[in-house]
Amino acid sequence: MRHLSRRTLLRATGTAALGAAAGLTIGSPAAAAVRLGIDYSWGRPRPSAIVSAGYSFVCRYLSWNDTGKVLTRAEADGLRAAGLEIVSNWEYQPNEAKRGYSEGARNAEEADRLAIACGMPPTRPIYFSVDWDASASEQGAINDYFDGVASVIGPTRTGAYGGYYVIKRLLDAGKIDWAWQTYAWSDEKWDSRAHLRQVKNGITVDGADCDRNEAHATDFGQWGQNQKPSGRVSIYGVLSDGSLSYTAMDAATGKRTHGAIHGAPLPFTPKALATLDFNTVLITDTTGKLYRINVISNGGETLVHNPPVLLGTGWTHDLLAFDSTYLYGIADGALRRYTLNATDTLTAGGITNNTLIGDGFTLKTLTATSQKWILGTTAGGALISYRINGAGSWDRYQLRDTTWQVFDHLLSPGAGVYYGHRPEGSLHGYFDANPYDGRGDDLSGQGAIDTEGWTQTLLSAQPN
Numbered sequence: 001m002r003h004l005s006r007r008t009l010l011r012a013t014g015t016a017a018l019g020a021a022a023g024l025t026i027g028s029p030a031a032a033a034v035r036l037g038i039d040y041s042w043g044r045p046r047p048s049a050i051v052s053a054g055y056s057f058v059c060r061y062l063s064w065n066d067t068g069k070v071l072t073r074a075e076a077d078g079l080r081a082a083g084l085e086i087v088s089n090w091e092y093q094p095n096e097a098k099r100g101y102s103e104g105a106r107n108a109e110e111a112d113r114l115a116i117a118c119g120m121p122p123t124r125p126i127y128f129s130v131d132w133d134a135s136a137s138e139q140g141a142i143n144d145y146f147d148g149v150a151s152v153i154g155p156t157r158t159g160a161y162g163g164y165y166v167i168k169r170l171l172d173a174g175k176i177d178w179a180w181q182t183y184a185w186s187d188e189k190w191d192s193r194a195h196l197r198q199v200k201n202g203i204t205v206d207g208a209d210c211d212r213n214e215a216h217a218t219d220f221g222q223w224g225q226n227q228k229p230s231g232r233v234s235i236y237g238v239l240s241d242g243s244l245s246y247t248a249m250d251a252a253t254g255k256r257t258h259g260a261i262h263g264a265p266l267p268f269t270p271k272a273l274a275t276l277d278f279n280t281v282l283i284t285d286t287t288g289k290l291y292r293i294n295v296i297s298n299g300g301e302t303l304v305h306n307p308p309v310l311l312g313t314g315w316t317h318d319l320l321a322f323d324s325t326y327l328y329g330i331a332d333g334a335l336r337r338y339t340l341n342a343t344d345t346l347t348a349g350g351i352t353n354n355t356l357i358g359d360g361f362t363l364k365t366l367t368a369t370s371q372k373w374i375l376g377t378t379a380g381g382a383l384i385s386y387r388i389n390g391a392g393s394w395d396r397y398q399l400r401d402t403t404w405q406v407f408d409h410l411l412s413p414g415a416g417v418y419y420g421h422r423p424e425g426s427l428h429g430y431f432d433a434n435p436y437d438g439r440g441d442d443l444s445g446q447g448a449i450d451t452e453g454w455t456q457t458l459l460s461a462q463p464n
Contacts, residue, residue, distance in 0.1 A: 035215040039089070039198070041069045043208025047082030053205050057222050059087040059180070059196070059213060062114045062126070076118040076224065085222035087196070088115045088124065089161055089180070094131035097145040098138060104128070104148025112153050116387070119437050122370045123414075125178040125221040126153060127196075130162035133185040139169050146175040154325070154371070159221060161198075164189045178221050180213075195220035229415040229431070231464065232257065236281050237456030238270045244281070244305060245456055246298040251417055254429045254449040260456075263303040266293075273458040274320035274327060276343040281460070282320060282327070283308070290315040292346050311348045319376075323368035324463040327351070328388075335361040337388060355391050365410035367418075368463055369435050375412060377420075381405035385438065399432075399440030411461040419449065419461070427454045 038050065039059035050058065058079060060071040071086070079086055090111040096103055111126050128149055134142060150158045159178025160170050163185030170176045171193050180196035190197065200212040215222075229251040237245040242265040248258035268285040275281050279295040291308035298304075317329030317336075327338040335357040341350040363376035363384070372388050383400035404410075407420035407428075416432035429446035 037087070037196075037213045037215060038203070038205055038210040039087075039213060040205075040208055040210040042067075043210065044075070045206035045208040045210065047079050047084055049206035050079075050084060051082055055084070055205070057085040057087060057213075057215065057220075059089050059127075062088055062090045062111045063092045064110065065092055070114065071118050073118050076120075080119070080224040084224065086118075086120070086224045087127065087180075087221050088120055088223075089127045089129060091129035091131060091161075094129065097128065097130045097134075097142045100141050100144040101148035101151075104145035104150075105152050106148075108149040108152035116436050119434050120223050121434075121436055122372060122387075123157070124223045125157040125159045127159035127161045127178060127180045127221065130160055130166045133163060134166040136165070136169070139166070139173075142166065142170070143173055143175050146170060150175070159195075164191055167191050167194060180220075229413075229417050233413045233417070233464070234275070234278055234462040235411065235419075236273065236275045236460050236462075237454075238266075238273060238283070238458040239455060240457055242266045242268075242270060244283075244293065244295075244303055246295070246303050249449070251413065251415070254446065256450075258299070260453070261298065261301060261303045263305060266308065268308070270458060272317050272320040272329070273460045274322040275460040275462045276322055276340070276346070278462060280344045280346070282311075282322070282346075283458075284315045284317060284320065287313075288316045289313050294344055311346065311351065319363065319366035321366045321368040321374055321460070322463055323371050323373065325371050326368075326388075328357075328366065328368065328374055330361050330363060330366060333362045334359050335388075357388055357390070357394060358392055364405070365407060367410045367412045367461070369412045369416075369418075370414055370463075373436065375410065375418065377404040377407060377410055379405060383440070385435070387436075395438070397438035397440075399443055409456075409459040411459050413461040413464045415464075419459075421454055421456075421459055425452045425454045426450060 036055050037057035038055050061069050063070050090107055116122055156177050158176050160176045161180040163182055167179050167181045168191050179194040181191055181194040182198040195217040197214045198211055199214055203210050203212050231251050233249040233251050235247045239245050239262055243262045245260045245262040247260045249256050270283050271286050272284045281293050283291050290311045292311055293308050294306045296304040317331045319330045321328045327340055329336050337355045337357055338351050339353040364379050366376045369375050374386050377383055381402040381404045382398055383404045385397045385399055387395040406422055408423050409421035411419045416435040418430040420428045427449040429449045431444055431446055433442040
């Protein structure tokens with residue numbers, strides 16, 4: 001069965017679909033600067049030709065379709081090599097969003113899997129198509145669909161493609177954080193909140209049928225360029241006297257911007273540490289108790305924090321890591337994942353979904369590199385990245401076979417930045433240009449951040 005999209009409808013009905021000729025560019029509000037891009041399905045313009053035509057990004061399909069419409073890893077690599085950025089869009093059938101919550105969740109699972117396999121960082125958004133002139137009476141089912149999408153990839157990564165009215169309703173209802181509006185079904189109206197605008201169908205680039213798009217925001221969900229990390233890296237640690245320490249570093253240079261301040265020793269012997277946010281950490285002790293510690297001040301000469309709050313017992317994990325949503329713990333090779341319903345106000349009842357991921361995780365170190373991604377080293381020196389899908393399901397990627405046994409702690413703030421700590425007190429930096437491709441050939445050593453001074457017995461970076 002052939003399904004008609006807005007492109008097919010525009011060409012088939014001429015002025016009927018919009019009251020304007022197919023291919024008409026509707027005037028958009030004045031903007032200081034916009035970036036131009038294209039989207040296409042089965043056509044494959046050469047990346048060099050796309051750049052030569054003046055475009056800097058492409059919007060590409062993710063789908064159940066197996067006839068050549070979908071973005072592949074080889075294509076994504078070619079686009080990135082040419083300096084083009086990529087926007088991810090799911091569309092299999094134009095009216096899938098009518099099918100409610102379960103369809104949204106099902107599509108989001110596959111969209112996320114496909115996009116990450118092509119090299120998309122798992123923090124980037126995906127736009128899901130509403131590719132028909134959706135009426136207000138259909139909005140309830142559409143809202144349910146996007147609730148299903150958000151249940152899988154999170155609301156901050158959920159976007160929609162569609163005409164003015166459905167985009168406006170979704171934004172007004174808080175169902176999406178990202179919007180790509182087409183001029184189709186828009187009555188010459190533009191929602192100023194839309195990150196992307198599809199302004200013209202039926203253009204030709206390098207012999208391929210394409211649509212023209214404009215980016216009206218600096219961040220419109222694009223990915224693909226190997227951008228150097230920037231910003232502050234916040235690292236908490238525990239010193240040999242049992243006191244909590246804080247260090248701030250510049251992500252781009254690795255230089256300390258705030259020294260290793262610390263406070264009074266904790267009233268227990270720490271065993272494992274995970275940083276939740278800028279001023280909240282979780283620590284287990286050697287008896288299996290789990291504590292939350294809220295930091296009051298980490299900007300002066302002394303670290304000041306509230307008394308530890310006991311959250312529970314039975315936490316015998318040797319290693320902990322937090323990916324901004326999930327807490328991971330390893331005890332005797334068993335990896336468990338927990339959902340945290342809060343950070344700085346976390347209570348025992350706020351730790352839910354105790355899930356056994358699997359056994360055999362005999363790791364020496366553990367950190368989280370992004371949502372659902374963890375990284376660890378083995379006693380034999382292997383560096384291993386895992387994408388955690390759920391109970392009994394994970395993907396394992398061995399990035400290095402040897403040499404990483406020298407580190408007793410591994411930590412990452414995200415964005416492909418890794419730090420390895422050696423027992424003598426040195427800290428070493430690494431940068432993974434694409435930390436989610438399962439490959440180690442784009443992982444480079446940045447040398448020693450510091451040759452001494454890192455005397456902490458536990459270390460953990462804030463996920464960022």
